[in-house]
Amino acid sequence: MSNLMDNRKGRQHLLMGNEAIARGALEAGVKVAAGYPGTPSSEIVESLSRVAKEANMYVEWSANEKVAMEVAAAASFAGLRSMCTMKQNGVNVASDFLLHLAGSGTRAGMVIVPCDDPGALSSINEGESRYFARLVEIPLIEPGDFQEAKDMTKWAYELSEEIRNVVMLRSVTRMSHASGNVRFDTLPRDNVKAMFKFDGFILDQMEGLVISAPVDYKHAQQQEKIKKAREIFEECPFNTYTGPDRPELLVITSSACNLYAKEAIEILGLEDRVGLLKLGTTWPLPPNLMKKYLSMTDRVMVIEEVLPFLEENVKVIAAEMASDIGIKRFYGKNDATLPMVGELNPDIVVSGMSRVMGIDYKPVPDDYAQKAQLYATTKSPNRELTFCPGCPHRASFWSIHNAIELDGRKGFVCGDIGCYTMALLPCGFSTLKTVHAMGSGTGLASGFGKLGQFGFDQPVLAVSGDSTFFHTTIPALINAIHNRSNLTLVVLDNSGTAMTGFQPHPGLEKNAMGEEVPAIDIAGVCRAMGARVEVRDPFDLEETRNTLNELMEDEKGVKVLVLRQMCALSPEKKAKKRYEMSIDEEICIGENCGCDRVCTRVFRCPGLVWDKERKVTRIDEVICTGCGVCADICPAGAIKRKEV
């Protein structure tokens, strides 16, 4: 199905932003790509992995973002163009290596692609990766539409080789996960032999050592590279201006906000009054180009997501040039013309721009808007997030929750990152009490588990998904075992990186390119490190709960319970029912039962529906996946399962 290898110049395809980035890398002759899955970045490496053989590439899902960046850098050092992708918080994980990489410099072109998630549509933070570019002093570029997502990626390799340093191409959810028309260029045919040269002069970046020391020399060299990038940016075709010669307002924007700004100008009919400066190169800003456009007007509005990064950089330049270009009035985040939290959209931009320009704008008549609002709030019941029907996590948290209640010592669970983060919510019986970065659940539990000398006597649990286990749980677990912390780690092993679309991880026998690879056994790793380890099927509710209670009572160090059951959406399992479920309506007495319909009131699997009229629970056969777990939660035995 992939169009990514279409080699006909000028052909147009509908590509997701992430696919366009992948295509740009292919047109640049990328040879190695590595990443860690994370919404909204995952489809870049995923697309490349599908064409890896055809394009003679090596593509991997790495154990975490830091390793991914190291793997990609090795390729650059050996003379191959490489790419590394991650979601915004992945940059934090990789940043230690990134700081040193920026100092050592690169050889063949290397591009890192963080995809930020303004508004946290699929995250528990809306962290900014742009600041890292400024912090570690590397160039930052941001595509403003889908065609640019491809074209700028390709160009980023030239830039990287021009300055011999890594380039950051930053995307956002509405660029990565939106789709648009992209016109293709051709794919290169080249055969580069990989070779790591190290015999040259020690300070020769191309043939000597690849290190960030001696720091005074390398740091000064790095700043020369940034100066060179700034000069290149002065003439960059991805910085464009549309609008009148003397606009009343200059809008400066980048990334997906370019599309919102364009739309807002059109909606408000301001084409003759507002100028739009779309910047593709957002750090360092090219001063001559900025001077040219800032000289056009005294009023400047900066439209960006999420923090005022561009706004502050523009203000610094404007202050430095104030004697030439005059004093400007700025509108943006700092003066609350636009919100400093959440993602923007055309309407938020329209509302900010209409206030700045003194225009009244109403998209629909008031009475229609009021009625629509009323119907939406009263007649379209909210859909809270929930685990999928047949999800092993619902069963796991049912048992964890019940085991803690039964234990009665105010035990609690430190959460982690994955679908199971939703166990903060009623769908997971509100079981999680902390959630931070990947692996942090176990790190926090390691700390809680050492508080006994201060009178702390609550049982401490942590959860970790299988992919998260390899990502950053292992060091925290080592810490806990070595320091004799008292905790129970539950590994929710659903055989894949489920939240982001079943990318493989080190625990599986196939890698990103579909090759056979050795699987690393989670239980075996934990045993080797010295933990007490049990393995159970979470669909066996009673056994799971009993085991948990036993482990919580064992106060000698670290206990690990691996709950192994494949994700209900995994390609191997999807649409395969193990049981045909039914309700014995003679037995189900719903609200009159002692359980007061525990299945639909508490267990809340979407496959179970409370039939209000008939006062009985029903199975929705379109939604039920036949996992059979609900048969065990019905105290009356009214839910029946039949093997299929």
Place this chain on the structure above:
Amino acid sequence: MAGKRLSKDPYNLIITGVGGQGNVMASRVLANMLVNKGFYVTIGETFGASQRGGSVMSHLRISSKTSWSPQIPAGSADVVVALEPIESIRVLKDYGNPGIKILSNTRPIQPVGVIAGDLEYPGLDEIKGIAREMASDAWFVDATDKAMELGNPILGNVIMLGALAGIGVLPLDKQGFKKVISSTVAKDRLDINLKAYDIGVGMV
């Protein structure tokens, strides 16, 4: 030029439904059909966490001139294709206007809050009444029920695409559908998808 066949430029279409209904696939197929006809199409969608039981919406901006923002501006949707009935009502709050058209599936997917007895799900007649009051045109089709007769409820999204072609608001035809779906589904699923499309066309 293709643009002559658009009643408005950009033409704004929303496909809305619940995670797992094949919303993303439907929007891809539709967008590719239109790109093959020479249009610029921008799709905006959210997936990830929203997939898990949440409302899932795809925005399609169809234009003969340029790529537009992946999010439709307030009050500017021209047609809503709802794979789940109450989702059409939810969409009206932000994107509705007196000229909007609604094409909706009739099969409800109960939100967890309704299953749990905390929230009310309106009756189908009530939903139809609201749609007819708030939209300039509204069609309701039993897409999921028909799809189950074909052996798989997921085909409901293809039936809805057929129905969208049937209401004639966009330049869509069976040849175009066949071309795109052939490269989307496995070979042995082609015939059933074509059949589902035809059923959809015939339902409006």
